[in-house]
Amino acid sequence: MDSRNTxxxxxxxxxxxxxxxxxxxxxxxxxxxxxxxxxxxTLIDKRNHHLFQPLLYQxxxxxxxxxxxxxxxxxxxxxxQNVTVLLEEVExxxxxxxxLALADGNRIAYDYAIIATGVSHFYFGHPEWxxxxxxxxxxxxxxxxxxxxxxxxxRAEAETDPLRRAEWLTFAVxxxxxxxxxxxxxxxxxxxxxMAGDFRHFDxxxxxxxxxxxxxxxxxxxxxxxxxxxxxQLETLGVEVLLGARVKAIxxxxxxxxxxxxxxxxxxxxxxxxWAAGIxxxxxxxxxxAPTDRxxxxxxxPSLAIxxxxxxxxxxxxxxxxxxxxxxxxxxxxxxxxxxHAATNILRLMAGKESAPFRYKNRGSMATIGRxxxxxxxxxxxxxxxxxxxxxxxxxxxFLIGFRNRFVVLFEWAWSYLTYQRSARLILEEAGEASPSEx
Amino acid sequence: MDSRNTxxxxxxxxxxxxxxxxxxxxxxxxxxxxxxxxxxxTLIDKRNHHLFQPLLYQxxxxxxxxxxxxxxxxxxxxxxQNVTVLLEEVExxxxxxxxLALADGNRIAYDYAIIATGVSHFYFGHPEWxxxxxxxxxxxxxxxxxxxxxxxxxRAEAETDPLRRAEWLTFAVxxxxxxxxxxxxxxxxxxxxxMAGDFRHFDxxxxxxxxxxxxxxxxxxxxxxxxxxxxxQLETLGVEVLLGARVKAIxxxxxxxxxxxxxxxxxxxxxxxxWAAGIxxxxxxxxxxAPTDRxxxxxxxPSLAIxxxxxxxxxxxxxxxxxxxxxxxxxxxxxxxxxxHAATNILRLMAGKESAPFRYKNRGSMATIGRxxxxxxxxxxxxxxxxxxxxxxxxxxxFLIGFRNRFVVLFEWAWSYLTYQRSARLILEEAGEASPSEx
Numbered sequence: 001m002d003s004r005n006t007x008x009x010x011x012x013x014x015x016x017x018x019x020x021x022x023x024x025x026x027x028x029x030x031x032x033x034x035x036x037x038x039x040x041x042t043l044i045d046k047r048n049h050h051l052f053q054p055l056l057y058q059x060x061x062x063x064x065x066x067x068x069x070x071x072x073x074x075x076x077x078x079x080x081q082n083v084t085v086l087l088e089e090v091e092x093x094x095x096x097x098x099x100l101a102l103a104d105g106n107r108i109a110y111d112y113a114i115i116a117t118g119v120s121h122f123y124f125g126h127p128e129w130x131x132x133x134x135x136x137x138x139x140x141x142x143x144x145x146x147x148x149x150x151x152x153x154x155r156a157e158a159e160t161d162p163l164r165r166a167e168w169l170t171f172a173v174x175x176x177x178x179x180x181x182x183x184x185x186x187x188x189x190x191x192x193x194x195m196a197g198d199f200r201h202f203d204x205x206x207x208x209x210x211x212x213x214x215x216x217x218x219x220x221x222x223x224x225x226x227x228x229x230x231x232x233q234l235e236t237l238g239v240e241v242l243l244g245a246r247v248k249a250i251x252x253x254x255x256x257x258x259x260x261x262x263x264x265x266x267x268x269x270x271x272x273x274x275w276a277a278g279i280x281x282x283x284x285x286x287x288x289x290a291p292t293d294r295x296x297x298x299x300x301x302p303s304l305a306i307x308x309x310x311x312x313x314x315x316x317x318x319x320x321x322x323x324x325x326x327x328x329x330x331x332x333x334x335x336x337x338x339x340x341h342a343a344t345n346i347l348r349l350m351a352g353k354e355s356a357p358f359r360y361k362n363r364g365s366m367a368t369i370g371r372x373x374x375x376x377x378x379x380x381x382x383x384x385x386x387x388x389x390x391x392x393x394x395x396x397x398x399f400l401i402g403f404r405n406r407f408v409v410l411f412e413w414a415w416s417y418l419t420y421q422r423s424a425r426l427i428l429e430e431a432g433e434a435s436p437s438e439x
Numbered sequence: 440m441d442s443r444n445t446x447x448x449x450x451x452x453x454x455x456x457x458x459x460x461x462x463x464x465x466x467x468x469x470x471x472x473x474x475x476x477x478x479x480x481t482l483i484d485k486r487n488h489h490l491f492q493p494l495l496y497q498x499x500x501x502x503x504x505x506x507x508x509x510x511x512x513x514x515x516x517x518x519x520q521n522v523t524v525l526l527e528e529v530e531x532x533x534x535x536x537x538x539l540a541l542a543d544g545n546r547i548a549y550d551y552a553i554i555a556t557g558v559s560h561f562y563f564g565h566p567e568w569x570x571x572x573x574x575x576x577x578x579x580x581x582x583x584x585x586x587x588x589x590x591x592x593x594r595a596e597a598e599t600d601p602l603r604r605a606e607w608l609t610f611a612v613x614x615x616x617x618x619x620x621x622x623x624x625x626x627x628x629x630x631x632x633x634m635a636g637d638f639r640h641f642d643x644x645x646x647x648x649x650x651x652x653x654x655x656x657x658x659x660x661x662x663x664x665x666x667x668x669x670x671x672q673l674e675t676l677g678v679e680v681l682l683g684a685r686v687k688a689i690x691x692x693x694x695x696x697x698x699x700x701x702x703x704x705x706x707x708x709x710x711x712x713x714w715a716a717g718i719x720x721x722x723x724x725x726x727x728x729a730p731t732d733r734x735x736x737x738x739x740x741p742s743l744a745i746x747x748x749x750x751x752x753x754x755x756x757x758x759x760x761x762x763x764x765x766x767x768x769x770x771x772x773x774x775x776x777x778x779x780h781a782a783t784n785i786l787r788l789m790a791g792k793e794s795a796p797f798r799y800k801n802r803g804s805m806a807t808i809g810r811x812x813x814x815x816x817x818x819x820x821x822x823x824x825x826x827x828x829x830x831x832x833x834x835x836x837x838f839l840i841g842f843r844n845r846f847v848v849l850f851e852w853a854w855s856y857l858t859y860q861r862s863a864r865l866i867l868e869e870a871g872e873a874s875p876s877e878x
Contacts, residue, residue: 048593048866067504072864074637084639087593087866104597140868154487154526158543198513200523404854404862408847415843423843425511427487427526428579 015040018346019100019108021090021284022116023050023073026316026335030114031083033343039350041082042108046089048072051139052400054332055409057179059142060274061186062150062194062422066139068409071401090117092287095309112346115284115298116316116339119330122280122295129250133273136179143428145274149187150427152272157199169207170270172255174247175277176213177220178367181230183274184211185370188237193420209238210268212245212257214277219367219375221329226375229384233369247277279330285318293320303355304342310355313342321358328360332399337361366392371417454479457785458539458547460529460723461555462489462512465755465774469553470522472782478789480521481547485528487511490578491839493771494848496618498581499713500625501589501633501861505578507848510840529556531726534748551785554723554737555755555778558769561717561734568689572712575618582867584713588626589866591711592646596638608646609709611694613686614716615652616659617806620669622713623650624809627676632859648677649707651684651696653716658806658814660768665814668823672808686716718769720757727751732759742794743781749794752781760797767799771838776800805831810856 016039020027023045031043049070058064074085089103099109121135134144149171156168169191173184188209195204211218211234217227218234218241231241242257245266249256254269281296290306291299297320300306304313304321315338317330328334337360345355366376366388374388383391393413400406416422455478459466462484470482488509497503513524528542538548560574573583588610595607608630612623627648634643650657650673656666657673657680670680681696684705688695693708720735729745730738736759739745743752743760754777756769767773776799784794803817805827813827822830832852839845855861 047868048589048864065504065506066867067863067865070865072637075860075864078636084596086597087590088597139865143867150487151526157523158525158527197517198511404860408850411847411850421514421843424506425487425514426506426509426578428505428582 016111016350017042017109018112018114019044019110020114020116021045021093021100022118022316023047023085024053024116024118024316024335025332026116026118026339027114028073028076029336029339030116030315030343031077031080031339033340034082034346035080037082037343037347037350039082039112039346040084041080042084042086042110043073043077044086044088044090044102044108045073046087047138048074048087049139050076050401052405053137054396055400056136056139056142057183057186059139059424060136060145060149060183061190062146062424063186063416064409064412065424066143068405068412069400070139071405076401090284093284093312095288095290095306095312098309098311110311112311112313112349114313114315114339114342114346115288116314116318116335117282117284118317119279119281119295119297121275122278123275124247124278126250129247129275132250132252133174133255133275135275136183146424147427148272149190150425153195153199153204154427155271157201160201165202166208167253167269168271169202169204170210170254170268171207171272171274172210172212172268172270173274173276174212174255175275176211176215176218176241176243177276178365180211180213180274180276181218181234182368183276184209184239185234185237185368188234188239189370189420190422192238194416194422194425196420208240208270210240210242210270212242212247214244214246216243218243222365222367222375222377223382226377226382226384230367230369230375233373233375233384237370279317281318285314288312288314290314295320302357303345304338304358305345305355311346311349313345315339315342321360323360329365331365333363334360366395368392455550455789456481456548457551457553458483458549459553459555460484460532460539461557461755462486462524463492463555463557463755463774464771465555465557465778466553467512467515468775468778469555469754469782470516470519470778472779473521473785474519476521476782476786476789478521478551478785479523480519481523481525481549482512482516483525483527483529483541483547484512485526486577487513487526488578489515489840491835491844492576493835494839495575495578495581496622496625498578498863499575499584499588499622500629501585501863502625502855503848503851504863505582507844507851508839509578510844515840529723532723532751534727534729534745534751537748537750549750551750551752551788553752553754553778553781553785554727555753555757555774556721556723557756558718558720558734558736560714561719562714563686563717565689568686568714571689571691572613572694572714574714575622585863586866587711588629589864592634592638592643593866594710596640599640604641605647606692606708607710608641608643609649609693609707610646610711610713611649611651611707611709612713612715613651613694614714615650615654615657615680615682616715617804619650619652619713619715620657620673621807622715623648623678624673624676624807627673627678628809628859629861631677633855633861633864635859647679647709649679649681649709651681651686653683653685655682657682661804661806661814661816662821665816665821665823669806669808669814672812672814672823676809718756724753724757727753729753734759741796742784743777743797744784744794750785750788752784754778754781760799762799768804770804772802773799805834807831 052069159165191207298314316335364378368374374392376383376388491508598604630646737753755774805815807813813831815822815827
C-alpha cells in the first residue's frame with residue numbers, strides 16, 4: 001500500500017483496495033456501483049474532469065462551452081466517502097504483483113483494478129497527420145478545433161486572393177461515423193447561419209463542408225436505410241458527402257484522396273481538417289501483458305477480466321469483447337454497463353463466488369444531424385427527422401451529470417435554436433501555435 | 440489605403456477612414472458612437488473577443504466560464520455596416536504619415552485613428568516574476584490562474600508531507616486594489632465553501648489566503664472608511680490582509696516581503712501567487728512619438744488627441760489625462776466616455792470645427808468582497824455590505840453585453856449563491872507547462 005493512503009488506512013485496513021483508472025463513463029459507473037460496498041476505492045485520472053463525450057462536437061463547433069459538458073470528478077464523487085480521487089497519470093499496471101506505477105514514480109498496490117482509460121486517435125500509420133487534422137476526444141481537442149475553425153473565418157476575412165480565401169473556407173471532416181457526421185452538420189450550420197452577416201469581404205454561406213468516408217455509406221454501424229437518411233439530411237444542410245474516399249495524404253493546406261477503385265487521386269485544398277476516423281486504444285492496455293486486438297484494445301474474458309488475473313478488469317472503449325459475433329460497440333451505454341458489471345464481479349469475488357459473464361443490453365443508438373434532424377435505432381424501430389432529434393435532445397440532456405449542466409445546455413440549445421447563434425465563439429491563444437496575435 | 444479595402448472602397452471612396460485599434464470598452468464605444476456617421480471604420484484587435492474585464496476575476500476563480508463574459512467583437516458589431524473587424528496585431532502607428540503597420544507586414548492608411556490598446560502588467564522591473572505570479576488582464580490569464588489554483592488543491596491531496604502540503608494550500612495575491620481584493624475574497628470562498636468535502640487528506644478550509652498591499656490600506660482609490668470596511672470584510676472571509684508589505688523577491692515556492700520600515704524581511708511559502716499590482720501601458724503607445732508617463736501611458740491633450748496630430752486619439756487605460764489635478768482612473772466608465780468623446784471630436788473635425796475638451800463624469804465606483812458584501816462610492820454616498828453587493832451585482836449584470844450573457848451570469852450567480860458551488864472548476868492542460876498529466 002503506498003504511503004499516501006496511510007492516514008486513511010488506519011480506519012479501514014481490513015477493506016480491500018479497489019483502484020479505478022479513468023473517470024469516464026465506465027470508471028465513474030464502476031465507482032458509483034461500489035457506493036455501499038465495504039471497499040476503499042482510489043479513482044485515478046490524468047484529468048480532473050469527467051467529460052460528456054457525446055456532446056464534445058458541440059464544444060468544437062462553438063455551440064457549448066467546455067464547462068457545460070464537463071464536471072470535476074471529485075465533485076461528482078464528493079459524497080461517496082469510500083472514494084479518494086487522485087489527479088495522476090498511470091504509466092503501467094502489473095497484474096502479477098497487483099500493483100500500478102504512477103508517472104510521478106510512486107507505486108500503488110491494489111486488490112482489484114478496473115482499467116477504463118479509453119481510446120485516442122489512430123492515424124492509420126501516419127502520426128504526422130495529427131498536426132494538420134486534430135481529432136476529437138478531449139476538451140483540449142475540442143477547444144483546439146474550435147480555435148482552428150474560427151481562425152479560418154478570420155483569415156478568410158483578411159485574405160484578398162479568392163483562391164486562397166476559398167482554401168480557408170473549406171472544412172474537411174474525415175470519417176463518417178456519428179462524430180464525423182455530427183461535426184460536419186454543425187459546421188454547415190455555422191457557415192449558413194451563425195456566421196451570416198459577420199463578415200464584410202465574403203459570404204460565410206459559401207463555405208464548403210466536406211465529409212469524407214472510406215466506406216460506401218455514412219454511419220456504418222446503423223441500418224442502411226438510416227445511413228441514406230443521414231446522407232440526405234447532411235446534404236440538405238449543405239455538406240458535401242464523399243463516399244468511398246480514402247485519405248492518402250494530409251498536409252497544412254489540404255488533403256489527397258483515393259477515390260473508388262480505378263479513379264484517379266484527387267487533391268482537395270482545405271485549411272481546416274478534422275479527424276474522426278481511426279481509434280487507437282490507450283497505451284495502458286499494452287502494459288497488462290494480455291492479448292490485444294489490432295486497435296490495441298484488450299481482449300477480456302466474459303467476466304471482463306484479463307485472462308491471467310481475475311481481479312484485473314478492463315472496461316469501456318479499451319475492452320475488446322464480442323457478443324453474438326459482433327464487437328460490443330464503443331459507446332457510452334456499453335461503457336456504463338461494463339463498469340457496473342466489473343463492480344458486481346468484484347463483489348462476487350469478495351463473497352467467494354465466481355465472476356459472472358457480461359452481457360450488453362443494446363437499448364438503441366442515435367446521431368444528430370444539425371439543428372433539428374437526427375437518426376435513431378431503438379430495438380427494431382428506425383427513426384429519423386424531427387422526432388428522432390427531439391428524442392436525441394431529451395436523452396442527451398437527461399444523461400448529462402448535474403442539474404446545472406442540464407439546465408444550461410437546454411438553455412443554450414433553446415437560445416441557438418431561436419437565434420441561430422452559437423455562444424462559445426471565442427478564440428483562445430495556444431502557446432507554441434502561430435496565431436495572428438503572436439505572428 | 441491597403442488593398443484589402445478595395446472592393447468595399449468602390450462604394451464609399453469619399454468617406455473618411457477611421458481606424459480603431461482595440462475592441463475593449465473604449466474602442467467599442469467609439470465604434471458604436473460612429474454608427475450613423477459617414478465614415479468607414481476598421482476595428483483591429485489581436486483577439487476576436489471583447490472582454491467584460493470587471494468580472495475576469497470570476498473566471499480566474501472558477502465562478503464563471505470564459506464564454507460568460509466575452510463576446511466576439513464582430514458579433515457585437517455585425518449589424519453596423521460601416522465597420523470592418525480585423526483580427527490582426529498592430530505593431531506601430533505613424534501619426535505623421537497617418538498610417539499603421541500590422542504584424543503581418545501590411546500597412547493601413549487612416550484619416551482618423553483611435554488607439555485603445557490598454558495596459559498589461561508591470562513587475563516593477565522584475566519581468567522574471569511573471570512566470571511565478573501571473574497577472575489578470577486577458578481570458579488566457581484568467582484560465583491560467585484558474586488552472587494553477589485548482590492544481591494546487593490537487594497537489595495538496597497527493598502530498599503526504601504536511602509542510603509541503605501547506606505550501607500548496609497557501610495562495611498569495613499581490614496588490615490590494617479592486618482586482619486583488621476581489622480575487623482574494625473569491626479564493627477564500629472557494630477554500631471555505633466550494634471545496635468543502637471534496638478532499639480526503641486535508642480540509643480545504645485550512646487554506647491560507649494572503650492579500651499583500653504595499654500601502655497602508657487596501658482600495659487606495661476609495662475613501663478611507665471604505666478601505667477599512669473592505670479590510671474587515673476580507674478578514675471575515677478568512678483572508679489575511681498584510682498592509683505595508685512590499686515584495687522583494689518571488690520564486691516558484693513563495694515570496695519575500697519587506698515589512699514597514701525597520702522590520703525584517705519575511706519569507707512566505709506559497710505555491711500559487713497572483714499579481715494584481717503594477718500596470719504597464721501597451722507598447723503601441725511608445726510608437727506614437729508622443730510624451731508618455733512613467734507607466735508608458737500616452738499624455739494626450741484635452742481633446743484626447745496626441746499633441747502633434749489632432750486626428751490621432753488615444754483613449755481608455757492607455758491615455759494619461761488629468762482632471763482637477765488627478766489622473767482620470769483606468770476604469771470601464773472612463774474608457775467608455777473617452778471612446779465616445781474621441782468619436783464626437785472626429786465628427787467635429789469632419790465638420791470643420793475644433794475638437795472639444797474631454798471631461799470625465801465620475802458616476803461612482805464599486806468593488807465586491809466575496810459572496811454578499813461590497814463597497815461602493817456614488818457621489819458623496821459611501822455604501823458597504825449586502826446593499827452595496829446587490830447594487831454591484833445589478834450594475835455588472837446590466838452592463839454585460841448580450842441578453843444571453845446577462846441571463847447565464849445571473850443564473851450562475853444564483854446557483855453558486857444557493858449551492859456554494861463554482862461551476863467552472865475545469866483544469867485544462869497548457870502546452871509547455873508541467874501539469875500532472877504530462878509529468
